[in-house]
Amino acid sequence: MSLLSTLACLTLTATTTGPLLTLEQALATAHERQPSLHQAQAEVAAADARARQALATLLPQVSANAQYSRTTANFAGRPGSVPSNLGTAAQSASFDTFSYFNFGLGVNQLIYDFGSWDKKAAAERLADASRSSHAATAVQVALAVRTAYFEARAARALVRVAEETVANQSRHLEQARAFVEVGTRPEIDLAQARTDLANAQVQRINALNGYATAKAVLNQAMGINGVADFDVADESMAPVEGEALDGDALLAIALEARPELAALSAQLEAQARSTDGIRGAYWPRLSASTSFSEAGTALNAMAWNWDIGLALSWALFEGGRTRAQVAEADANLAAQRAQLDALKLDVRVEVERARLGVLAAKAALEAAADATDAARARLRLAEGRYETGVGNIIELSDAQVALTTAEAQAIQAEYNLATARATLMKALGRA
Numbered sequence: 309m310s311l312l313s314t315l316a317c318l319t320l321t322a323t324t325t326g327p328l329l330t331l332e333q334a335l336a337t338a339h340e341r342q343p344s345l346h347q348a349q350a351e352v353a354a355a356d357a358r359a360r361q362a363l364a365t366l367l368p369q370v371s372a373n374a375q376y377s378r379t380t381a382n383f384a385g386r387p388g389s390v391p392s393n394l395g396t397a398a399q400s401a402s403f404d405t406f407s408y409f410n411f412g413l414g415v416n417q418l419i420y421d422f423g424s425w426d427k428k429a430a431a432e433r434l435a436d437a438s439r440s441s442h443a444a445t446a447v448q449v450a451l452a453v454r455t456a457y458f459e460a461r462a463a464r465a466l467v468r469v470a471e472e473t474v475a476n477q478s479r480h481l482e483q484a485r486a487f488v489e490v491g492t493r494p495e496i497d498l499a500q501a502r503t504d505l506a507n508a509q510v511q512r513i514n515a516l517n518g519y520a521t522a523k524a525v526l527n528q529a530m531g532i533n534g535v536a537d538f539d540v541a542d543e544s545m546a547p548v549e550g551e552a553l554d555g556d557a558l559l560a561i562a563l564e565a566r567p568e569l570a571a572l573s574a575q576l577e578a579q580a581r582s583t584d585g586i587r588g589a590y591w592p593r594l595s596a597s598t599s600f601s602e603a604g605t606a607l608n609a610m611a612w613n614w615d616i617g618l619a620l621s622w623a624l625f626e627g628g629r630t631r632a633q634v635a636e637a638d639a640n641l642a643a644q645r646a647q648l649d650a651l652k653l654d655v656r657v658e659v660e661r662a663r664l665g666v667l668a669a670k671a672a673l674e675a676a677a678d679a680t681d682a683a684r685a686r687l688r689l690a691e692g693r694y695e696t697g698v699g700n701i702i703e704l705s706d707a708q709v710a711l712t713t714a715e716a717q718a719i720q721a722e723y724n725l726a727t728a729r730a731t732l733m734k735a736l737g738r739a
Contacts, residue, residue, distance in 0.1 A: 342531035355438035362431035423588025433578035440571035454730035545726035565737035592622035669725035
């Protein structure tokens with residue numbers, strides 16, 4: 309077995325075909341299995357939990373306690389205490405111990421704090437930002453899946469082109485061998501035909517390997533850690549809704565729909581509320597509390613007590629700490645506003661680049677189709693000329709190479725259009 313045949317067998321073994329995978333199935337699989345989406349979902353859950361934590365500080369805080377101790381009952385006096393005879397206290401000391409039970413229930417409620425409600429609102433807006441970030445991750449994953457899918461589809465189409473080229477070159481080789489055997493063609497025609505067939509076989513092997521690699525990349529985009537035992541279906545990327553609109557109209561759609569913008573806007577609102585919460589430290593804090601207790605030296609001989617109270621605290625001077633924290637928060641707020649403005653500029657460029665990419669890809673696809681038709685016609689003429697003895701093997705070989713190149717360019721043009729539309733969907737914030 310020749311080296312080329314051995315490599316071809318190995319490649320075919322590595323690219324065993326399986327069930328057809330549609331783009332819709334690939335997107336659904338990524339939605340279920342892509343780790344980056346799982347991570348983003350976990351971050352949403354964590355942000356929601358932080359928002360509940362912020363709310364918890366505003367609700368009543370209830371605590372219960374139970375205590376038992378075994379203690380001596382010696383009186384330890386000090387100057388000015390009753391009884392004042394320290395010597396007497398020392399003389400009455402003993403190692404006798406007694407039980408002591410203490411049960412209590414307490415409730416604390418924050419009545420007003422100038423910063424707590426703002427901190428709660430900030431946590432809720434950060435949770436909203438996390439949900440928008442999850443949506444942005446979903447859009448990015450969808451772009452990766454679509455790009456990988458159509459790359460695999462293009463690779464599969466290149467395999468078909470390579471197989472057709474091998475079949476054509478095999479036919480040309482048989483023609484050249486027959487002509488050389490009867491003496492109507494020189495020996496160099498047979499050598500050229502063999503060379504062309506060998507080159508076509510190498511291209512076929514490379515195409516098969518390229519298809520296998522593209523499927524592995526698609527597996528990664530879907531979040532699958534396993535063998536790519538499938539074939540991609542012959543699907544085209546449908547036109548994107550609104551792709552014929554001008555740049556300003558598409559930009560308006562993107563600014564309204566992009567989850568990254570929504571996430572950053574929510575973060576900006578959260579930072580503003582957090583800054584207000586920090587300023588609340590300038591003002592007093594009012595809370596109420598009540599407790600009930602029952603205590604005694606025996607469970608059947610206990611006394612109860614109940615109390616209720618209000619507490620007002622006001623940090624009049626903290627060494628300028630609150631002022632510095634407010635200055636830091638204001639600076640962070642200004643930085644996030646600038647970040648939002650910069651993101652809007654990036655979105656404008658991204659939308660315009662995607663729109664122009666779709667237009668260019670459409671035009672290139674039409675030109676590639678014309679080039680492919682012309683190359684097929686050229687090959688038919690070259691084959692006819694060679695069969696009648698008018699043309700030569702070089703002319704036939706050049707025509708075959710031209711057709712293979714034109715078909716590869718047409719496949720690349722179709723791939724470029726699909727990825728350009730996928731990029732436009734991402735630019736418009738669509739998963």
